[in-house]
Amino acid sequence: MQQMIALVTLVVPDYDAAIKFYCEALGFDLVEDSKMPEGKRWVVVRPAGAGGTGLLLAQASDERQRSAIGNQTGGRVGFFLHTDDFDRDHAAFTAAGVHFRETPRVERYGKVAVLEDPFGNTWDLLEPRP
Template sequence: MRQRIALVSLLVPDYDVGIAFYCGRLGFGLVEDTALGDGKRWVIVRPPGAGESGLLLAVADGARQQAAIGNQTGGRVGFFLHTDDFGRDHAAFLAAGVHFHEAPRHEPYGTVAVFEDAFGNLWDLIEPRG
């Protein structure tokens, strides 16, 4: 048997705002944007080279989901973006106005820095070691 995590749902306040951040500022690709009716869309974005995994951007529905935008993991880093060139991507993200919470640091597992998406979710940008 083969299993994989294909998509992770990420709450956003608006589809187009989510696409603008992930595709415009982080350089993700827009894989699918399909209207489902009643204003709902099936929106998938993924970083370059991600294979089949990606983010499903979901507009928050109701007060409970709206309150979770930017805090889907309780204030912890909940998303981990691996790169093959930390310096390149760190510089590109800074140039695009992405907010980093710290300077890059070297850990046993690789070079890493925490950044925040446009909605308040915390991400690790990581170049894994070896």
Template sequence: MRRVALVTLVVGDYDEAIRFYTEALGFRLAEDTPRPDGSRWVVVEADAAPGADGPGTGLLLARARDGAQRARIGDQTGGRVGFFLHTDDFARDHARMTAAGVTFLEQPRHEPYGTVAVFQDLHGNRWDLLQPAAH
């Protein structure tokens, strides 16, 4: 079996990012290990889909180390939606995330592929909250 295990997300501060992803988005902290260079190996994961083989894709929260990396924080995909958070209950997760202070950029909409709304993470990266349509 092969799968994408981690995607790096450049952040400004480890602890602020951990709080956002665990408290506002409901991810779980899978690992937070100090490294010899003063950085940390921080991984957060959303729950794997029911019936999935193994865990879902995780985010490696990587603190920016220099000006070039800091310039990419919040704009890692050039303003496009670059991340997709699937849910099995859109209304539940939309309400919970809104109550937690997550900024949605639009009202939920129904598309042929599912119910979706674009939101921003703590740095401004755009995400879709998406409940795929039943097939």
């Protein structure tokens, strides 16, 4: 048997704002943007060229969901974007206006810095050590 995690839902305040950040600032591919009933959309993005897990961008539809935006992992870094060239991506993201919470650092597992999306979700940009 072979299994994989295909999508992870990320609750956002607005579909278009999320698409703009993930696709323009981080360079993700917009895999799908389909209309659904009741004004909802099925929006999937994933890192450029990646064939693995994608993000399902889900617009909050009620107060409970809105209260989870930016705190879906209880304040912990919730997402990890691996790269083959940290310096290239850090420079490109910074030029695109991405907010980094810290300066890059080298850890035993690789070069890393925490970035924040416009909605408060935190990511590790990480170039793992070989």
